[in-house]
Amino acid sequence: MKKILYRFISVNKSLRYGLLFALAFVITYVFYLANEPEFLPYFYEIGKITYTLSLSYISAFIFFFINQHLSQFNSKVKGRTYTHNKIQKIIRLNTELQQALIRYGDIETNGNLGKKTLTKDLVNKCCSKINPYQPVEVNGTQTFILSNWFEYFNYQHTEINEVISSLSKQSLFNDDELTEIIIKIEEHFDIYLNRFKGQQVSFEKTDLSYFDDGIIGFNNLTVKLRDYSNKLNKYTA
Structure with a gap:
């Protein structure tokens, strides 16, 4: 009823x-x-x-x-469900990044990170302790190791572009608010996190602080994306 x-x-x-x-x-x-x-x-x-x-x-x-x-209506529900699942992939990528920062930054977060993101101060603290040239172990649906953080950001950027491409090809559900959020996420990777396209370059500082603004921006946009996902989830049942 x-x-x-x-x-x-x-x-x-x-x-x-x-x-x-x-x-x-x-x-x-x-x-x-x-x-x-x-x-x-x-x-x-x-x-x-x-x-x-x-x-x-x-x-x-x-x-x-x-x-x-x-x-x-049923077609829109299917479109919302498909979109919701794609959104969860970006959220999962951000969670993997948070976990990698915690692990390699060697900080305490008082338990499981859950649906929260690291604060700006914690991101800065983690980045100051991480060598961008060290290998990165990715613990997602599968565990694998990338040569350095440049490759890691390139991997995340590729995955996000796959989500954007998939959403652009479906016509069951489109929303300007969602488009604005994921385009901004892609721009953050293009400008801040993956501007070197996975290629290792030398910095004056030997830590990850060059990328901290991009990580903080990605976190803030993921919070907006999670709120949007929760709103969308009400209509997928």
């Missing part, structure tokens, strides 16, 4: 209000107006015509709801 109610609420507001008016008039006409004498000329004829039109509207609405709206 709850699902049917939500599907009804998702119908255009003017169409919903039209149905409610039609139902209210039909009920009022059948149980009250039809049995009352007309108090103005032609009110009976007007009532009869309005009653017929209301029944026609109700029939048309039911036909539209069953044959068109439910089909479109």
